[in-house]
Each structure stands twice: as C-alpha cells, then as structure tokens.
Amino acid sequence: MTVKERYEAAKEIYRAVGVDTDAALEALKNIPVSMHCWQGDDVIGFDGAGALSGGIQATGNYPGRAGTPEELMADMDEALSLIPGKHRINLHASYAVFEEGEWADRDKLEPKHFAKWVEFAKERSLGIDFNPTLFSHAKAENATLSSEVLEIRKFWIDHVKACIRISEYFAKELGTPCTMNIWIPDGFKDIPADRTAPRARLKDSLDQILSIDYDKSSVFVAVESKVFGIGMESCTVGSHEFYMNYASKNDILCLLDSGHYHPTEVVSDKISSMLLFFDKVALHVTRPVRWDSDHVVLFDDETREIAKEIIRGGADRVLLALDFFDASINRISAWVVGMRNMQKALLNALLLPNGKMAELQNNRQFTELMMLSEEMKTYPLGDVWDYFCQQNGAPVKEAWFEEVKRYEVDVLAKRS
Template sequence: MTIAQRYESAKEIYKSMGVDTDKAVETLKNIHISMHCWQGDDVQGFDHKGPLSGGIQTTGNYPGKAGTPEELMDDIDKALSLIPGKHKLNLHANYAIFEEGQFADRDALEPAHFRKWVEFAKERGMGIDFNPTFFSHEKAETFTLSSPDEEIRQFWIRHGQACIRISQFFAEELGQPCVMNIWIPDGYKDVPADRLAPRARFKDSLDRILSIDYDKSKVYVCLESKVFGIGMESYTVGSSEFCINYAANNGILSLMDNGHYHPTEVVSDKIPAMLLFNEKLALHVTRPVRWDSDHVVLFDDETKEIAKEIVRNDAIDRVFLGLDFFDASINRISAWVVGMRNMQKAFLFALLQPNDKLKELQNNSEFTELMMLQEELKLYPFGDVWNYFCEQCGVPGKEDWFEEVQQYEKEVLSKRA
C-alpha cells in the first residue's frame, strides 16, 4: 500500500472514534516550534573562545561541529530540510556575528551584530526568538544579575536591556513576535547564610531591565526558573517560586523548562494550572535524565503529556514552545531532526485523541472505560498519519531522512577541522 492508501485506512479508523485526521494534519502544519541554534555547536557561540561555564556542559566530541556562522547556518538548513512544517529559530546572544575589528562585549550588543541572522531568517520566512547569555563570560564566574558586586550586576543589567532592543529588532524586521527568555545560573554550591538578599538584587535587576521602553506586543519577555545546577546545588536564586511570582506581578511570561524541576515533578501537570492564571506561557522542552541533562527529546510519555495538555486545553495559540538540548556525542544534525520531529509527533498524537469523549468519561466517573480507551488508542495507526503528514510537507517519512544526514556527514561534516 502507498502512504496515501495507508492514510485513508487510518482516517476511517480514527473517524470511528470521532477524530478528524485531516483537521489534525492541517493544525500540525501551523504549530511552529522554536529550534535552538546551540545544538549545532555545543553552546559555544561566536563571542568567546573559552570553555562553557555557569553550569553549562556538553559531553562528547562527535566530529563535524559547526565552527563558523556559515557552517552553523548550513547545518540549520540541512536539519530544517528534514523537519516537516515551518518553524522559528532560537538564538542566544553569544551567537552575535562581528565583522572584523567590530567586537562588542555583551553589554554593548546592538541589532547590527545580528543582521546576518535576520537576513538568514527572512530568506526562509522564519521568525527569531532570543536569549540573553548570562554564562560563559569572565563576569559570570560567580553571580550575574544577583551579584553583590555592583559593577558586575550593572554590566548584566545593560546586557538584558540590549537584548530587549535586539528582540524588538527581530520582531520588526521579521513581522513575528520575539520571545526573549531570561535565565541566570546564579546560586550557591553549599548552604547559604542569606537567601533573601540575592533574590532582592535579582528582582531589582529585572526591574531595571524591564524599565526600558519596548513594545510588549512585539517582545514577550519570559523568566525561566531552575531547581539546581552544577555549582548551585544548594540554592538557586531564580527558583520556581521567585520566577512565577515575579512574572505574574510584572506582566511578563513564565517559561517552564521540563528539566528544571525535581525529578518527580512534571511540567505537563503544571501547564493547565498555569493556563488558568496566565494568558500565555512559554516552554522549553528537553529530556532530563535524573537531572537537567538536556538530552535529545524523545517520543516519550512526558513529551506526549505536554502536547496533550496544550491541545486538549485549546492552548496551541497561548503557548510559545521551543526545544533545549545539546548532545555532542552523536551527529548534531540528527539530534535536531530527532528532537524536532518527536515534538511534532507528540502534537500529532495529541491531536488524534478523542479528547471530548475522554473528558466525558472522566466527568461521568467511568474510569474503567477511560483507562481502557487511553491504552487502546496507543495502538491506533498513528504512524500512517505521521508519514502522510511528512509527505504533505515534502520531507522524508519514517527513517528515510537519516540517509540524507549520513550523506551530509560524509560530504560536509567529515571535512571540517
């Protein structure tokens, strides 16, 4: 049977459950995921040559890492050619591109330093999201926006302000809102003597960053929490409670990264709670393995549940979604493609659920039938709908895309220093 024939068969099977597969496919085409540039070069960026710091680490040394803006853009292009749909690009500030002799430190970054990225995005009809980079810098060795050293704190405040201006530049040039996410690696390795003062300084720094004039319909500033990290195992300044409260009181968005909580917490459960009190949310989807280890996103239970909560609560237009992982132990382009396609698979799986019927069973306390049906739906011909979706978008289905990655590695990646 052809892909189209298998799809027609699957369509009838889902129809018997009250699910419109054509609608699901069309909806998925319009779900834009923000693909993170930092998978392509292990979070190195272009504004420094030193090692990663601030709790950021990559493991592995798979050959072919992008070393220049041109190489990174080529690799992004290759990945996007194998991912169905139209998406956004997520940049960190350390990916500024400087002309010879025009280096600017992070507190002096300007839109001009990202013009090549705008040209890249324009040619591909993409939007850009953005992140200030509060790590891998000599002034980030201990604290940043919560630093007791006023000179260091002011440096990072200026960086945050510069990034808002750059974010608005992206939004105006590309005609799409820019999601700008703030995360800091500040905290203590051991038990602190004062938990309040660092958070008070962080609050003041955020107030100063947000005090500049910017268009909130074009720039959505987010604040991302974390439970702990390398070198901040005992105390994190930007805790969940701090970030959620600050965002709620200052008209910005909470960003939840599903690697930034205790191992038994799940973001899928947090999404509906947050939606009751927030018009919009932002997510970074990753795969923690025992801690915030940023593994490649799989088509696993929690990824499915995250997508289900967004779909069943009619929140596709209320949630800004980006991915965040970096694996240097495998082909980096393959990592992008696997992660992005798995997030899309999770959304398609959610769109193919008879959500109204399942809710009705729950409301009627028919839990036996609810459990039965949820389990049986796992074996419905989801894969036939996925392959049809890929065909409709002009990208390879099943595992056929991997041959192109292997060929690209042979012809391009293997020749890099």
C-alpha cells in the first residue's frame, strides 16, 4: 500500500470514533515548535565565551560541532529540511553575529548584531524567540541578577533590557511576536543562611528590567525556574514559586521547563492549572534523566501527556519550544528526532476523541475511559504521521536518517 492508501484506511478507522484526521493534520501544520539553536554547537555561542558554565553541561564530543554562524545556520537548515510543518527558531544572546573586528559585551548588544539571524529567518519564513544569556561569562561566576555586587547586577539588568529591544526588533522585522525568556544560574551549593535577600535582589532587578517601555503585544517576557544545577544543589534563587508569583503579579509569562523540577513532578500536570490563571504559558520541552534535562525529546509518556494538555488547553495559548543539548550523538539527528517526536505527540493528542473522553470522565465512567484510552494507543497514528510528512515535503519514516549520514560524511566530518 502507498502512504496515501494507508492514510485513507487510517482515516476511516479514526472516523469510527469521531476523529477527523484531515482536521488534525491541518491543526498540526499550524502549531509552531521553536527549535533551539544551541543543540548545534553545545551552547558555546559566538561572543567569545569558549566554554559552557552556569551549572549546566553538554556532555560528549561527537565530531562536527558547528563553530561559526555559517556552520550553525547550515546545520539548522539541514535539520529543518527533514522536519515537517511550521517552525520557529530560538536564539540565545550569546549567538550574536559580529562583523569582522567588531565585538560588544552583553550589556551593549544591539539589534544590528542579530541582523544575519533576521535575514536567515525571513528567507525561511521563521519566527524567532530569544533568551538573554546570563551564563558562560566572567560576570556570571557567582551570581547575576541576584548578585550582592551592584555593578554586577547593573551589568545583567542592562543586558536583559538590551535583549528586550532585540526581541522587539525580531517581532517587527518578522511580523510575529517574540517570546523572550529569562533564566539565571544563581544559587547556592550548600544550605544558605539567607534565602530572602538574594530573592529580594532578583525581584528588584526584574522590576528595573520591566520598567522600560516596550511593546507587550510583540514581546512576551517569560521567566524560567530550575530546581537546582551543578554548584547550586541546595538552593536556586529563581525557584518555581518565586517566578510563578512574580509572573502573575507583573503580567508576564511563567515558563515551565520539563527538566527543571523534582523527579516526581511532571509539567503535564501543571499546564491546566497555569492556563486557568494566565492567558498564555511558555514551555521548554526536554527529557530529564536523573538530575537534569538536556536529553533529546522522545515519544515517551510525559511528552505525550504534555501534548495532550497543549491541545486540550488550546494550542494558541501555549508557546512551545524545545531545549536539549546532547553532544554525544550527531547533533542534527538530535534536532530531528526531538522535533519530530514533539510533533508526533501533538498529532497523537489531536487524534484522540478528546470530547468523548472528557464526557466519560464527567459521567464518572472510568472503566470505559480507561478502556478507550488504552485502545487508542494502538490506533494507526504512524500512517497518519507518514502522510503528514509526505504532504509537507519531509522524509517518511526513518528515510531522513540517510540524509543525515550523507551530511555527516560530506560536511560535518570535514570540520576541524
């Protein structure tokens, strides 16, 4: 059977339980996933940092890491050519592209330093999301926005303000809002004597940042928590409770990273609660293993549950991005696997009889709900996914990996 024939057969199977596969594919095509640039070069960037720091690590030394803006853009192009659907890209401030002989420290960054990224995005009809980079810098060795040193705090306040201006530039040039997410590595290795003072300094810093006049309809400022990092195992200043309350009080977004919570917490359970109190919520989908995130997104239980909550809560209310950086495998393959898995999870959610399942729950028909939930797991999702790939010019099934292998031999292996 051809891909189309398998799809038509699957379409009838789903129709029997009240699911319109054509509508599901149209919806999926219009759900953007923001692909993070930092998977391509192990979060090194181009502003001279040279090494990753701030309580995070990219482990492995697989050959072919992108070392220049041109190489990174080429690698992102290669990955995007193998992923169906609509996309965005997600940049860190450390990926500024300077002209020869030019350089600016992070507090002096300007829109012009990202002009090449705008050119790249325009040519490919991509939106851009953005992140201030408050790590991998000499002034981030101890603390940033919560630092006891006024000069250090001011440097990072000015950096984030500059990033808001750059985010406005992205939104204006590309005609789509930019999500600008703030994450800081501030915290303590051992039990602190005073948790309040550093959090008060962080609050003051954020207040100063948000005091600038900016277009809130084009820049969605978000804050991202983390339970701990290397060197800050006992306390992170920017905890979930701090940021959730700060975001609510100041009408900005709270970003949930699925690798930034205690191992028994799941982000899928938080989304519905957040959407009752926030107009939108931002997500970084990743895969935590033991102590942190940063692993390639799989088509696993939690990814599928996150996707269900996105679809049921309203995909237009969830700003969806991925966040992992695995240097132990082919970096382009990592992007493609993660992005395609996120899309498969969204498709899986779109192909569920969600109305029927909610009705069963409301009527407390839990036996039938369990039965239906389990039976849907073996419905022909793969046949619908293959058709989506084919219709959107992306390779079907594992055929994409042949292109990754070719690119590795022809391009990646030749890099120093």
